[in-house]
Amino acid sequence: MASAISSSMNLKPATLTRIDELITHYPVKRSAVLMLLHAIQEDVGFISNEAIEWVAAKLELQPINVYEVVTFYPMFRQKPIGRRHIKVCRTLSCALLGGYKTCATFEQEFNTHRGEISPDGEVTIEFVECLASCGTAPVVMIDDDLHENVDGAKAKKLSDQIKAEASARR
Amino acid sequence: MIAPPKPDLVTVNIDGKEIAVPKGTNAIEAARLVGVDVPYYCYHPKLTIVGNCRMCLIEIGMPAVDPATKAPIMDPATGKQKINWIPRPQIGCATNASPGLHIRTQTPQIKDCREGVMEFLLVNHPLDCPICDQAGECKLQEQSTGYGRGYSRYIEQKNVKPKRTQLGPRVMLDDERCILCSRCIRFSKEIAKDDVLGFIDRGSYSTLTCYPGKKLENNYSLNTVDICPVGALTSTDFRFKMRVWFLKQTNSIDTESSVGANTVVWSREGQIYRITPRQNDGVNDTWMADSGRELYKQVKADTRLVSTTLDGRAAPLDAALKAAADLLAAGSVAVVGSGRSSVEEQFLTKKLAAALKAPAYLVSRVGEGDQLLISADKNPNIRGALVTGLIATLPAAKLAELAAHIDAGRIKTVVSVGEDLAVAGLTAAQLAKVAVVYLGTHANATSAAARVVIPTLTVFEKGGTFVNQQFRLQKFAKAVPGPAGATDDLAVLAKLAKVAATDLASVWTLLAAEVPALGTMSFANIPDTGLLLDATPFAGLPFVEGESLHYQPAAKVAATA
Numbered sequence: 011m012a013s014a015i016s017s018s019m020n021l022k023p024a025t026l027t028r029i030d031e032l033i034t035h036y037p038v039k040r041s042a043v044l045m046l047l048h049a050i051q052e053d054v055g056f057i058s059n060e061a062i063e064w065v066a067a068k069l070e071l072q073p074i075n076v077y078e079v080v081t082f083y084p085m086f087r088q089k090p091i092g093r094r095h096i097k098v099c100r101t102l103s104c105a106l107l108g109g110y111k112t113c114a115t116f117e118q119e120f121n122t123h124r125g126e127i128s129p130d131g132e133v134t135i136e137f138v139e140c141l142a143s144c145g146t147a148p149v150v151m152i153d154d155d156l157h158e159n160v161d162g163a164k165a166k167k168l169s170d171q172i173k174a175e176a177s178a179r180r
Numbered sequence: 181m182i183a184p185p186k187p188d189l190v191t192v193n194i195d196g197k198e199i200a201v202p203k204g205t206n207a208i209e210a211a212r213l214v215g216v217d218v219p220y221y222c223y224h225p226k227l228t229i230v231g232n233c234r235m236c237l238i239e240i241g242m243p244a245v246d247p248a249t250k251a252p253i254m255d256p257a258t259g260k261q262k263i264n265w266i267p268r269p270q271i272g273c274a275t276n277a278s279p280g281l282h283i284r285t286q287t288p289q290i291k292d293c294r295e296g297v298m299e300f301l302l303v304n305h306p307l308d309c310p311i312c313d314q315a316g317e318c319k320l321q322e323q324s325t326g327y328g329r330g331y332s333r334y335i336e337q338k339n340v341k342p343k344r345t346q347l348g349p350r351v352m353l354d355d356e357r358c359i360l361c362s363r364c365i366r367f368s369k370e371i372a373k374d375d376v377l378g379f380i381d382r383g384s385y386s387t388l389t390c391y392p393g394k395k396l397e398n399n400y401s402l403n404t405v406d407i408c409p410v411g412a413l414t415s416t417d418f419r420f421k422m423r424v425w426f427l428k429q430t431n432s433i434d435t436e437s438s439v440g441a442n443t444v445v446w447s448r449e450g451q452i453y454r455i456t457p458r459q460n461d462g463v464n465d466t467w468m469a470d471s472g473r474e475l476y477k478q479v480k481a482d483t484r485l486v487s488t489t490l491d492g493r494a495a496p497l498d499a500a501l502k503a504a505a506d507l508l509a510a511g512s513v514a515v516v517g518s519g520r521s522s523v524e525e526q527f528l529t530k531k532l533a534a535a536l537k538a539p540a541y542l543v544s545r546v547g548e549g550d551q552l553l554i555s556a557d558k559n560p561n562i563r564g565a566l567v568t569g570l571i572a573t574l575p576a577a578k579l580a581e582l583a584a585h586i587d588a589g590r591i592k593t594v595v596s597v598g599e600d601l602a603v604a605g606l607t608a609a610q611l612a613k614v615a616v617v618y619l620g621t622h623a624n625a626t627s628a629a630a631r632v633v634i635p636t637l638t639v640f641e642k643g644g645t646f647v648n649q650q651f652r653l654q655k656f657a658k659a660v661p662g663p664a665g666a667t668d669d670l671a672v673l674a675k676l677a678k679v680a681a682t683d684l685a686s687v688w689t690l691l692a693a694e695v696p697a698l699g700t701m702s703f704a705n706i707p708d709t710g711l712l713l714d715a716t717p718f719a720g721l722p723f724v725e726g727e728s729l730h731y732q733p734a735a736k737v738a739a740t741a
């Protein structure tokens with residue numbers, strides 16, 4: 011049954027191998043729950059109910075146990091997001107130096123609202139808390155890359171880059 | 181039987197009082213024993229301890245000893261051994277008694293702690309007691325009165341959470357009232373073995389929920405309502421029907437199987453509103469099945485028999501009894517007793533059969549057990565029939581022998597004490613061949629075919645005893661009066677059997693005199709938690725029950741011994 015669900019989630023074979031390996035890191039299976047969720051989110055972008063049930067079956071838990079974990083961590087997403095994840099810091103230093111304006115610029119550029127997938131499918135913009143780069147505020151992370159001193163103009167530049175890459179792909 | 185080993189006793193000191201308690205007893209229970217109340221929410225004696233409400237904070241200390249020599253350090257001021265108090269409060273639910281443990285529950289620090297915990301619990305509580313079903317039996321209400329600060333400093337907006345989540349067919353959740361004690365979660369996981377509840381979005385918006393697509397619908401779901409310390413979980417059946425303080429509580433027994441879970445019947449002005457479990461650590465702990473809580477509905481069922489009939493027409497009780505007596509006097513009678521009757525009724529049924537020299541039968545009802553509080557034997561009192569001698573072997577589901585007797589013309593009259601003979605295997609033709617005297621509570625094929633029908637009382641309308649699967653004699657009391665037109669089974673049976681005893685006390689005088697197993701007892705002396713009878717005379721019988729809470733089938737016991 012677990013494998014039937016995994017096929018509908020379309021986990022890559024590499025992810026499946028990795029998951030089986032991850033489980034061996036822990037003395038009790040259930041301890042692997044976070045790592046499995048990370049692996050799945052990395053692969054398919056979000057954690058669906060199917061994924062929750064699959065992980066539960068895999069670790070001999072009940073789905074509610076996994077669901078509790080998923081809802082506790084804001085970094086786990088229960089819905090798909092855009093091709094890129096733009097995380098704008100809104101904690102004190104960044105907020106004082108214009109983080110909110112940076113966010114608004116991104117929203118305008120991609121004609122979208124925070125938490126949504128932009129109409130072109132390219133981005134999802136979100137506020138996050140302190141990215142530990144307060145000295146170069148305001149900061150933004152696009153997927154795994156940190157961008158410093160992102161004022162309105164730099165936000166526009168980053169947006170143009172993303173759009174250019176998108177049209178090149180088309 | 182081997183006596184259990186004496187538990188290790190340790191002496192602890194609670195607010196200056198010394199008491200010996202079994203080792204490992206937690207501070208809440210130990211304090212209870214000396215009459216000290218330690219308030220709590222998340223702790224439940226039958227569930228694991230999680231320590232998440234912090235209401236049970238206490239101060240603890242241990243007698244001081246010199247680290248090097250282990251010699252007691254004395255306090256010169258008092259001349260007693262000095263106590264090293266831990267400066268920070270500890271939770272009582274997870275503090276287990278160890279030798280010399282000292283506990284303080286009445287210090288200023290503990291008063292502050294309780295006020296603080298109460299204040300936080302009330303921060304997001306909707307305070308909708310006037311419309312809350314739990315009012316009157318709410319721990320939050322009681323403990324804010326007892327231990328709260330008495331006024332609120334909170335002026336901010338309260339959290340808004342789902343007010344009406346249907347967790348399952350019988351349980352409704354108000355998330356705003358939930359104090360996140362997790363008792364319901366632990367019950368579902370540990371006792372009902374149906375792990376569907378959990379907290380999501382932990383933090384300021386922690387919300388109790390059922391896993392999407394699943395329901396809290398196991399047959400024990402209503403126990404979560406019982407143990408929820410606040411009004412977050414309510415019973416869809418009882419919700420908004422009645423204030424609990426108006427209700428009268430009567431001790432009763434769940435009749436749905438031979439487990440005999442102890443119950444309380446809650447009624448007002450002759451109407452029953454709900455049934456809840458009553459703690460009996462030898463039988464059902466603090467639990468009961470949902471199915472047993474609905475049984476009160478039979479009291480007001482449309483099919484309830486409420487008038488005595490003779491040949492299908494309403495008749496006065498005297499006339500019906502006279503007609504029945506005439507039928508019995510004519511001979512060729514068989515008596516069908518019931519595993520649902522009380523011990524007292526079965527005893528009179530036996531006397532009736534003996535007086536008529538009639539064969540006596542019983543009907544078995546075997547179904548599925550759930551290994552918790554419902555056994556495979558759906559008769560609550562088969563063992564009562566064995567103890568009173570109404571039967572000597574276990575009954576069958578069908579009355580094959582009686583059917584043969586009727587076919588052969590050897591039986592002309594059948595007295596049935598509440599058993600539907602059609603269900604018990606008699607054909608319509610066989611029923612038509614005999615005159616039936618039916619004593620029962622509800623209409624069925626047998627009452628329809630009977631010459632004489634005498635309506636009797638349900639378990640809620642009379643007192644008596646049952647003997648459960650453990651051979652535990654348990655009593656139940658009358659919660660509500662029976663409907664007009666129904667007569668106490670005991671009175672009817674006594675009349676037919678021509679016995680002078682028509683009430684419980686007088687039947688018990690006879691029982692004690694004639695049934696050796698009950699020789700030394702009277703109804704009044706049976707404790708509320710029941711009395712274990714000697715089961716050895718019946719040890720060889722092939723009882724149908726499997727293992728359940730606090731019960732091991734004899735074969736299994738023998739195998740493991």
Ligand code: SF4
Pocket residue numbers: 357358359360361362363364365388404407408409410412413
């Ligand atoms: S619903 Fe009741 S029992 Fe369950 S966690 Fe909330 S307060 Fe506790």
Ligand code: FES
Pocket residue numbers: 099100101102103104105139140141142143144147148149
């Ligand atoms: S406040 Fe934005 S990086 Fe620290």
Ligand code: FES
Pocket residue numbers: 219220221222223230231232233234235236237271272273274
């Ligand atoms: S009873 Fe809840 S912490 Fe002890």
